[in-house]
Structures are given as structure tokens and as C-alpha cells.
Amino acid sequence: MGELVATGRTLKFVEQTNKVVQRLSIASGGKITAATLEFYKSDASIRSATTLDCNLLLSNQSTFAISSNVVVKGDLIVYNGNTDTEATNPDIDQGLSGASLTVEGAVLSVNNGPLKGLFSDAVVVCVKRGGGCGRNTLDSKLQVNTAVEIPNNGCPPPSLPVELNSFTAHYVGGKVQLSWTTALERASANFTVERSTDAHVFKPIVSVPAAGHTSTLQQYSATDAEPVTGTNYYRLRQTDTDGTQAFSSVAVVQATAIKAELLAYGQAGNAAQLVVEVHTPGECKLLRVLDNLGRVVYSEAFTAATRGNLQRQIQLGQRSLGIYTVQAITTTGLLTQRLLLKE
DSSP: OOOOEEEEEEEEEEOTTTOOOOOOOOOOOOOOEEEEEEEEOOEEEEEEEEEESSSSSEEESSSEESSEEEEESEEEHHHTTOOOOTTSEEEEEEESSOEEEESSSSSSSSSOOTTTTTTTTTSSSEEEOOOOSSGGOOTTOOEESSSOSSSSBOOOOOOSEEEEEEEEEEETEEEEEEEEEEEEEEEEEEEEEEEEESSSSEEOOOOOESSSSBBSSSSEEEEEEESSSEEEEEEEEETTTTOOEEEEEEEEEEOOOOEEEEEEEEEEEEEEEEEEEEEEEEEEEEEEEEEEOOEEEEEEEESSEEEEEEEEEEEEEESEEEEEEEEETTTTEEEEEEEEEEO
């Protein structure tokens, strides 16, 4: 049994000229506590719980055999030719059994490559990619390695920013109405509704701000005003404030082609009115009503895209019996209907 306590200190193990490679061995039952461990062409065998408040550095073909739980609160620094590109002799390997390495910072190296041979698949490794320790004092050539291979990743999957209760899509009047509810949100930023026509390639169509932090039921909705005729696939991309993303299940909607049609009916008298319904696959630009002399008695222009179904109740006031013409000017053509108002 042994114990090495060097709180706040950096311990360096370096090959001596004309001497054998230095070896550090801490037996089971002991512990290591230090700020940083640095190995330069040296070997270490750790069989005790180890906590490093800053960094672990391996350089010049150093090796690190673990038979315990090792926690590095800073970075793992791989330097000057460490890693076996053939991956036959891993730099960080299991000693006896029960090997795990947690790096709360990141792996730093000169090149952003996979570093094959750095980790043995017998060692459970979790690199949390946090802020690191004293990076501004290190060699400027070192960089955060985002491509390092970790054969036995022990990091738990990230918690989703949102607990989604439901996500539905319904085809109504030429549009797709989408709605969803959440039970819990943690630092949620936004929801992006995405659509696909083949269930493989999805494209964003609308983004909705999220509630942020909440444990109460939240209700959201969005509209796809221009679904593709045929099968439409929808999903939600959930994004939290640090960029973590997750996707919902896919909702499928069949969108049928809209038949262009104008329907108008009403009555004369003291409260003469017309009820007008417009169905169009295009956009309705203008709706107007003309009397039997061709005079415009009602006109409404639409600046925003108005697609699908449109209904209006038009008050005509105290007008006599007569023939009226209703016109809807759309991007796909002119729709017209004549009708006779009577008591």
C-alpha cells in the first residue's frame, strides 16, 4: 500500500541520461493527489484512486497503465511523438482491472487527428471537453483535439434539452398545422420544424422560440403554409442554449391537391350580406364584389400569402335585389361566380 499526496504541485518523471526509463508504481489501497502529473519517456502503473486538480501529460512514448479510477480535472496533454499509430501498444492501458479515466477538460495535441493508440479499449474513458486548466501557459502549438478516437466511451449521453410530450401534424385547408407540448425544458433555446419529402433529407421551414427553463406544460404550434402535394414528413429539431440538439419522432401527412373553387351565397334585405368561400392552390391576391352595373361594392387586397381556404362574410347594407358578381384574383387564375340576391 502506498500514498502520494502532492496537493498543488506538479510531479515530473523524466528519463535520465544513460539510465533506464523511470517508472512510477502506486499500489492498490493508496492514492495520488496532485495538481499535475507529467511523464517524459517514463512509465506509470497506477493501482489506486487518483485525482489531478490540473493536467496529465504524456510525452516521448510514455505509458500510463491504470487499475483504478483516475480523474483529471484539467486536460490530458499528448505531446512529442506519443501514441502508437499502429494501435498495438496503447499509451493509456488497463493494468490489472477496473480501469477508468475521466478528463473534465479536453485532449490537447499538436495535430487534430484521431491519435490512434492513445486509449486501450479496456479502459473506460470519458472526456467531458470542459474548460481545462492553465491552457494559456502551455505550448501555443497545442490545440483541443476534437477528432481523438475513444474506443470505450464512458461518458453518459447528454440530457435532452426538452422532454417532449407530443408532436402532431394535421392537413387542414391546404396547410399543415403542427403542434407539440413539453413537460420539462432545461435551457431550451428554440424549436425548428423540418420537412422532408423522402424521410431522409430534411429542410427547416420555421423556427419557434422555446420557453427556456420550465417544469410546467408548454404548448407550441406552427403552420406549414405550402406543403408539397403528396407525402410530407415533419420532425422537430430541439436546440438548447449551448447548442445541444435532439430530434423528435417523424409525423407523416398526406397533402392533396386543392381544387380551385369559389362559392358565394347570401340574401338581400335590411342586412344584406354575402358569404364567400375561396379554395385555391395558389395565393389569393384580391377579392371583390361588383353589382349589376359593374360598380365595385366591396374590395379586399391581400398583401401576405393567403393560400388554401379563405372565407369572408361581406355586409352589403340596405341594398335592393339584384345580381352580384364575386371575383377572386389568385396566382393560378381568376375565379368568378354570379348570384342573385333575393328576400
